[in-house]
Amino acid sequence: MQTVEAAGLPIGDEYPSRIMGVLNVSDESPYEPSVFADATDAAAYVDDLIAEDADIVDIGLESANKRFAVLSADEERERLDTAIETVERVEGEAVFSIETRYHEVAAAALDANFDMVNDVCGFADPELPQVCEARDAAVVKMASPPDLERPGALADVDEIYDALAEDLTDKTIIDPAFGGWSEDKTLEDDRETFRRLSEFRAIGHPMLVSINRKNFLGDVVGRETDDRLPASLAATALAVERGADVIRTHDVAATRDAALIGDALGDRAALR
Numbered sequence: 001m002q003t004v005e006a007a008g009l010p011i012g013d014e015y016p017s018r019i020m021g022v023l024n025v026s027d028e029s030p031y032e033p034s035v036f037a038d039a040t041d042a043a044a045y046v047d048d049l050i051a052e053d054a055d056i057v058d059i060g061l062e063s064a065n066k067r068f069a070v071l072s073a074d075e076e077r078e079r080l081d082t083a084i085e086t087v088e089r090v091e092g093e094a095v096f097s098i099e100t101r102y103h104e105v106a107a108a109a110l111d112a113n114f115d116m117v118n119d120v121c122g123f124a125d126p127e128l129p130q131v132c133e134a135r136d137a138a139v140v141k142m143a144s145p146p147d148l149e150r151p152g153a154l155a156d157v158d159e160i161y162d163a164l165a166e167d168l169t170d171k172t173i174i175d176p177a178f179g180g181w182s183e184d185k186t187l188e189d190d191r192e193t194f195r196r197l198s199e200f201r202a203i204g205h206p207m208l209v210s211i212n213r214k215n216f217l218g219d220v221v222g223r224e225t226d227d228r229l230p231a232s233l234a235a236t237a238l239a240v241e242r243g244a245d246v247i248r249t250h251d252v253a254a255t256r257d258a259a260l261i262g263d264a265l266g267d268r269a270a271l272r
Contacts, residue, residue, distance in 0.1 A: 004171045004206050006138035007095045007115035009055060011173065011206045017240045017259040020097065020208070020248040021046075021054035025082045026062045039082055043089035050092030052253040056246065057090075058097040058118050059083045061105070070149045073102040080108055087113040097140070101148055103127035110135045118175075118208075120144070120151045123167055133169045140208050140246075141168065142175040152177040155189040157196050165203050173246060175208040176200060178216065190216035194235070197242040206245035211235050212255070233258040241266030 003012035011018055023046055024035045036042035046057050061079040062071045071079075080098070087096050098109035101121035106128050110117065116137050122144030123129050132139040143160040144151045154160050154177065164174040176197070178190050194216070200207050211217065213228040221231045229251055236247055236255050240262025249255040 001201065002170070002204050002206070004138050004173055006056065006097075006171075009095050011138070011245050013243075013245070015245075016263050017244060018055040018246045019053060019252055019256045019259060020056040020058050020246050021049035021052070021094075021252045022058050022060065022248065022250050023049070023086070024060040025079050025086070026060055036086075037082065039085035039089055042082070042086040043091075046086060046090045046094075047092045049252050050090070050094050053256050054094055054252045056095040056097055056116070058099055058248060059086065059114075060099040073104045076100055076102060076105045077108060080105055080112075083109070084112045084114075101125060101128070101151065103131045106139075107131045107135075110137050116140070118142075121148055122146070122151070122163055124148045124151075126167075129167065129169050129172070132171070136171070138171040138173060139169060140173045140175050143177040152179065153184055155185045157189075157193050157199075160193060161200060161203070164200065168203075168205060173206045173208050174200060174203055175210065178209070178211050178214050187216040187219045190214065191220075194239070197239060197244065201243045207243055208246040208248060209239045209244040210248035211239060212247075212249040212251060229254060237262035237266065 001013040003010050061076045095115045097116045097118045098114045099118040100106055103125050106117045117132050118140040119128055120142050122142050124146045143154050143163045145153055160176050176193050212232050213225050217231040217235055218228050236258040240259050247255055247259050
């Protein structure tokens with residue numbers, strides 16, 4: 001398994017699973033506690049995430065929910081100013097990731113205060129991985145067809161695997177893309193992907209998993225979003241055991257504990 005360094009933070013089998021907290025500067029984002037328009041308030045929230053032991057903070061510029069129109073690169077750039085100012089005001093230490101699908105936005109973020117890129121369109125913009133490679137930056141590749149307006153539309157596990165295995169940089173982290181990114185993807189598709197998580201290890205790159213309070217978990221336990229934390233924590237421990245190297249979450253402190261259990265007591269410990 002290849003180790004990827006993100007601004008000096010090693011990610012891979014030989015290291016504990018890393019926790020990625022989330023901040024959104026988009027009004028459309030569904031998790032309201034993470035949404036901020038003011039950089040000072042946003043920085044305070046990020047410092048709270050860091051105090052809860054977030055290794056990485058991912059800042060989203062727009063919601064990828066299929067119900068919303070996709071922003072242009074220029075529209076994302078306008079929101080990037082708030083994200084950059086936020087990072088400048090943060091007092092704690094973390095790796096900062098920008099979530100985008102455009103190489104222009106990725107370049108501007110990496111040239112400012114950001115350390116890595118979280119691409120929600122699976123390198124649909126072919127210049128995005130080139131931008132990251134030129135700056136020696138880690139980049140997350142989410143499973144998606146090569147379409148800037150249709151992130152995460154892949155449902156079949158084999159198709160997800162094939163999409164993730166293509167055109168990787170040396171510092172790519174793969175993301176199988178859980179959640180309702182398209183009308184074609186069902187809860188059973190997500191469950192099947194989760195059951196087969198360990199298969200993605202064969203790609204040879206670290207894996208990010210974003211399952212926090214997802215619908216496929218809520219469907220199993222019969223809980224709405226606000227009551228899904230226990231299900232998310234159980235799934236986190238399983239995901240880490242099956243090879244997840246980064247867990248993206250809004251519930252940083254609790255998720256860290258669940259990941260530590262998966263690391264210490266699961267089969268993953270045998271990898272070290």
